[in-house]
Amino acid sequence: MDSRIILIIGGGVAGMEAAKQLRLLGHRPVIVEKSDHLGGHVAAWHKLFPDMMSASSLIEKLSESLDGVTVYLKTHVSNMNRLKDGYNVTLSNGEGLQCAAVLIASGFRLFDASKKEEYGYGVYDHVITNADLEYWFNTGEDERVPDNPGTVAFVHCVGSRDLKAGNPQCSKVCCMTATKQAMEMKERFPGADVWCFYMDLRLFGKKYEDFYINAQRDYGVHFVRGRVSEVSEDIDGRVVLKAEDTLAGRQVKLKTDLLVLMSGMLCNEDTSSLASMVHADVDSDGFMRSRDNIYRINESNKAGIFFAGACTGTKTVPETVAEARAAALDIHNYLNGNA
């Protein structure tokens, strides 16, 4: 077995950045990605907060540094067996490989907004998700987005912090993503009234608070603290939403031309099957369980199995990049007997 081969499961931001770092450290990373492209969810995004960096430029930058990295697209891991000093891996394309360590960077999936039936996704004509809006920013293609909306509303925490939906965790990025998307909509439609309905605003990162103040002061985005209780459609096809403004202590009824649901982040469907292949633990929220959540987030409870990015919980892009670099160094140290 070539002790330099590292299997990376997932070709999103975490997998790509880790591959680059492992390559620089002298290893031979192999990326296995189940979709037909690298970049994960970010590849379909438009701009990234708080700097409004183009998502495609980030993916280009990450792609440029993958020279010498073996990449399998439309491929997944069928089986993994522990060897004395590594893992024997079978891929869905029939190929096999032996690797010294495995980095799981399988990411997350977005909550299916149609499960929150009261919001009418898939039922009402002008209800879309955060991912749909990013696609529209990139392509201009989505008939659900009206030509010149007079009002646009965002609902935060759709399927996040929601025990009834089975997802108690905060998705961490939705408050900032909604604020970013609200500002982007104001840039495209300066005359539009843009509303954000939130439970709490969790703006914990560098420049995030500035970003939020900017949205209010310079873009005139309205923020209402209160959950939307139900959504319907009027005779003109406009979306009618009801909410409670918990700061003003009154009910709100708003007619809007477009409603954007901030679908939260969930563990990927294949998390438990990947974990069971290597007997790693899955946490109560369905994500991979790190050895601890303070000092060894990149480590699993099994030798040679490492984590990076949103496979262990909801993460921002900067956190994901930082974790990928840390995981690469952890693997390097592990293989050099310095762990």
Added chain:
Amino acid sequence: MIYQGKQKIWSEYQKDIPADGWFYVRSCIRQNFFPASEKYFLAICRDLLGHDIFETEHHTTCGGIAYHSDTIPQETAMTIVARQFALMTEAGYKNLVTSCITSFGNYTEILETWREFPELEARIRENLWKATRREFDKPEYVAHASDLVYKYRNEIAERAHFRLVDKHTGKPLRIVEHIGCHYSKMFPHKGIGGAEYPCVLSGMVESWGGEVVDYPERRHCCGFGFRQYLVKANRGYSVSNTHKKFESMEPYHPDAIVTNCPGCPYFLDRWQYVISEQTGKTYGRDGFGIPVLTYEELAGLVLGYDPWDLGLQLHQVAAEPLLDKLGVEYDPDAKYLGVNKENLMKPELPSVLKCF
């Protein structure tokens, strides 16, 4: 509106409804509000379609109305319900079908509570034994009577004398469906179609040729809301809720409203009179209101039963404009004749809302 989106949701909220073997429990208030509805449920489902549905004169209120009005504790309501189950068991039936939406919610809530707290079920069994020396089996299925009519809707359509089509225009009648709150808002999986887009009534309307109106305040309370009306000081709130619904449905020009709850048709019907007296406004065409029917009344009209036998003369809002659209023949002079041609006497007519 994306109809396929609703169909996707409906596919996740279908429930198992046996065709036969039902023990029927009536409502404690419907016979006063809409006296022919329960009679015609049995006339249609049992006598015409031939399904096995049994009722006994020994059953009582389920206690739900008192429980939801905070006048009896839940254990009392549970013991009353336990007695109904005992009657069902003694009659040799395993499936319970309720006429009343609140009863349906009450039975469902109690069975779910017993599932979570079996020690409470044991105590209620003891209460019933001490009070009546009765024992019971829990029902295998609990359904609302509208569930059964939904299940039989195509059998009814096959025997239909009239379709829900305006005979003058040839277009489907536009029907508002209003679901009682206790049908599926407490337990979405217990209702056909779930809580947000129930299809128990819309399924009937579509099977019989009509078109369902989806309007912004579709989910809003009819205005009964128990203490909204039962506490006299709150009645302004009750009528304001009903007013909100009518203002919301007005642009769609509905031809009729169909409901599956005892309170909803009563309040949607009677408050139209109050709103017209207070504001001078009516919501039907030419000064009429929008007729409000129970699903049994609607099924009865489709099947060609006489509208006065169905009790439509006891509605506040005149049903005649709807009958004319359907092409139903009726004797205007027989409107206020009751059973055996007894003269019920013509009521005083409202000053605004047009009636006959």
